[in-house]
Amino acid sequence: MRSYKLLFLIFLVLYFIAGISLLITGSIAHRHAAHFSSITGYSLMSGAGFIIGLGVIIIVLTAVGLIGAYRSRLNLLKFFIGSLVIILLLQLIAAIVTFTLRNKAENQLRTKLFESLLSYKDENKDVINEWDRLQQTQSCCGVDKADDWIDRGQLTAPPPSCCLNNDCSKMSVNGTAYFDHGCYGSARNLFFRYSKALGGVSIFFFFIEIAGLVLAIFLLRDLKNNYGSV
Numbered sequence: 708m709r710s711y712k713l714l715f716l717i718f719l720v721l722y723f724i725a726g727i728s729l730l731i732t733g734s735i736a737h738r739h740a741a742h743f744s745s746i747t748g749y750s751l752m753s754g755a756g757f758i759i760g761l762g763v764i765i766i767v768l769t770a771v772g773l774i775g776a777y778r779s780r781l782n783l784l785k786f787f788i789g790s791l792v793i794i795l796l797l798q799l800i801a802a803i804v805t806f807t808l809r810n811k812a813e814n815q816l817r818t819k820l821f822e823s824l825l826s827y828k829d830e831n832k833d834v835i836n837e838w839d840r841l842q843q844t845q846s847c848c849g850v851d852k853a854d855d856w857i858d859r860g861q862l863t864a865p866p867p868s869c870c871l872n873n874d875c876s877k878m879s880v881n882g883t884a885y886f887d888h889g890c891y892g893s894a895r896n897l898f899f900r901y902s903k904a905l906g907g908v909s910i911f912f913f914f915i916e917i918a919g920l921v922l923a924i925f926l927l928r929d930l931k932n933n934y935g936s937v
Contacts, residue, residue, distance in 0.1 A: 711922060711925050711926040711929055712776055714922050715776050715919070715922045715923060715926050716777075718915070718918065718919040718922055719769050719772050719773050719776070719919075721915060722765060722768075722772075722915065722916070722919055723766060723769040725912045725915060726762045726763070726764075726765030726766040726768075726769060727762065727766070728762070729758050729759070729761055729762030729912070730762030730763065730766070731762075732758060733755045733757075733759035733761075734759060736751065736754075736755040736758070737752055737755035737756060739897075740752045740755055742837065742840065743837050743840070743841060743894065743897070744837075745823065745831070745834050745837050746819065746823040746834055746837045746838055747816055747819055747820065747894055747898060748819045750812060750815070750816075750898075754805070757801065761794070761797075761798070764790075764794065765794070768787060768790050768791065768794075771783055771786060771787050771790075772784070772787040772919075772923065775787055776926060779930055781927060781930055784923060784926065784927045784930070785927065787923055788920065788923050788924060788927065791916060791920050791923065792920065795913065795916055795917065795920070798913050798916075799913070802910065812898075813895060816891075816894060816898055817850065817891055820850045820890070820891060820894060821850055821855070821859055823837075823838065824850070824855060824856060824859050824860030824861075825859075825861065827856075827860055827862070827866070828860055828861050828862055835866075838866070839866065839868035840868075841890050841893065841894065842866075842869055842886065842890060843868050843873070845890060845893035845894075845897075846871075847886050847888055847889055847890035847892075848865055848869035848885045848888075848889065848890065849865065849869070849889050849890065850889050850890060850891045851889035851891055852888075852889050853865045853869055853883070853885040853886070853887075853889075855889065856869070865885050869884075869885045869886055870884045870885060870886070871884075871886075
């Protein structure tokens with residue numbers, strides 16, 4: 708029993724680190740996603756929120772498992788095992804949904820970007836700031852091309868943020884002052900970069916959780932054999 712308890716305590720330390728890692732990763736992704744949420748939607752923020760919540764639950768669950776193992780409390784270990792099974796199922800469902808809806812998410816991202824062009828004309832400050840930030844940081848213009856601002860955004864000309872250093876008076880090598888590629892690719896890469904990071908972290912800890920679940924079950928079995936069921 709001592710060997711199982713020791714291994715389980717080691718797992719709890721790793722699990723606590725996992726919870727902290729998820730909390731930090733989710734918070735970083737949430738902060739970056741918030742910079743463009745008005746023009747890209749809130750899907751990534753929702754995913755980051757899920758990871759943050761999962762991190763908090765893991766930290767709390769670690770404390771429950773620690774008390775249960777250290778004090779040989781069977782009820783707490785049962786609660787730990789049941790909660791861990793639920794977390795594993797939620798992570799598995801989230802991974803499946805994310806994988807199957809990837810193409811739909813890409814289409815929604817493009818649609819949201821096009822819709823936000825009109826909000827730029829309506830002088831929505833959040834949309835203006837986010838589009839200007841995206842175009843300047845990624846050196847892009849419009850969704851697919853600069854003319855999107857005229858054709859879909861109903862502006863007479865692309866905004867200054869479509870030009871290097873917001874200066875549209877200087878022609879570039881492509882014969883125009885505007886950046887020569889759209890922002891959809893950049894937004895998509897930004898969106899899925901954090902999605903992949905969140906997914907990768909979740910999958911990595913998924914296997915750690917399975918190992919912890921097995922250890923918890925063995926420890927609970929040994930405690931029952933020594934002290935009887937509670």
